[in-house]
Amino acid sequence: MATTAAIKKATRGGGTGVRVDDRQGQLLEIACRLFARQGYKGTSLRDIAEEAQITKAALYYHFPNKEALYQQIVLESTKALVEAVREAVAQAQTPVEKVRAFMLTSAEVFERTRDAWVAGSNAFWDEGGSGPRSVAVSQRDEYEKLLRSCIAEGIRSGDFRPVEPAIAGRLLLSTINQLSRWHSPKGPLSPRQVIEQYLDVVLSGLRTPTPAR
Template sequence: MATRRPTEDTAAATEGFRPRVDNRPEQIIGIACRLFAKRGYEGTSLRDIAEEAQITKAALYYHFPNKEALYHRIVLDSLRALIDSVRAAVDAAPTPLEKVRQYMLVSADFMDADRDSWMAGSNAFWMGAESEPRTLAIALRNEYETLLRSCIADAINAGEFRPSNIALTGRFLLSTLNQISRWHNPKGAMSTREVVEQYLDMALHGLQATARA
């Protein structure tokens, strides 16, 4: 695994006490994000992150007082970026059905662009309920899910979707999305978007061959 080592990083033992190292927080976030995505929150220690970043724990503490703060920052940044790009695409789509499609496809693009970031955001919700950084992350996750549900409700009201349990329909679609990072190889033959295009065809038109009466 490649580590991003800044060129000025030669006095590792003392550098933590410099008042500013411009891109250090971003470097730490990038490394932590990759480790959280790979090993999960519980499986990643501050020591792991400091070692991978080739800095002292003191330098790490200077930027992030504890693991929760670091994780918090990563998850919130990821979710905010995801929601912003999905919402822009939904707003631009002409019909409720197309809004649902765009929601799914732009989420797929987000996964294609930054898999670690997606996984860190996605894994956040499967942590124990007692975990500290959850509250704000859950508010963002709710915002993300609520956006899909409102598109589904609009599609039903417009007669484009069959009537259904809206919350369950949202979970149905999000389930397919959330599991992709568990099996899909980003370097494989299909992009996440291509997978989701096929999923959308299945979900919208159904697997069964005969048209409904």
């Protein structure tokens, strides 16, 4: 289970996951919200400046261009996610508990930093190979490798059947990655509750069957 400290570390910016303790942080929060709703290509510096009620010249004082602004959002939010899941996994005892900690912490970070999650996800799947995507890839790889290592540990211990860790990891991550496409904050289940139900199904398939007596 994710610790309070881990979640606070990953959610310094409330719903965005970026720092909001100064003017630059406020601009990041506004930009993050617009990027999540309109996409990187659909959001202009003018949009951000108007939302912040400042001139474009004032925005340039903090960020030289849109890509630099977007990269900082992606970097901060993805780094916070990796730190949170790594801390939660380190506190779990068994491979099964580690997988659950990874997934449930990810769900909690998604719930509290939904805008940043969507913005970062859009950057990762950007087919144009832009700068923001290249920044996201290395951190996303670290995030996915951590889950695969938990699964591989479970296979070695006998808790999980001998599946391919990368395939099992992609299956689990797909449940998290798709949340932003359909989950509503006003729905009956929180992201954590949704992932708990997914885990009940998926982990039963991963576990090594108990020999019949």
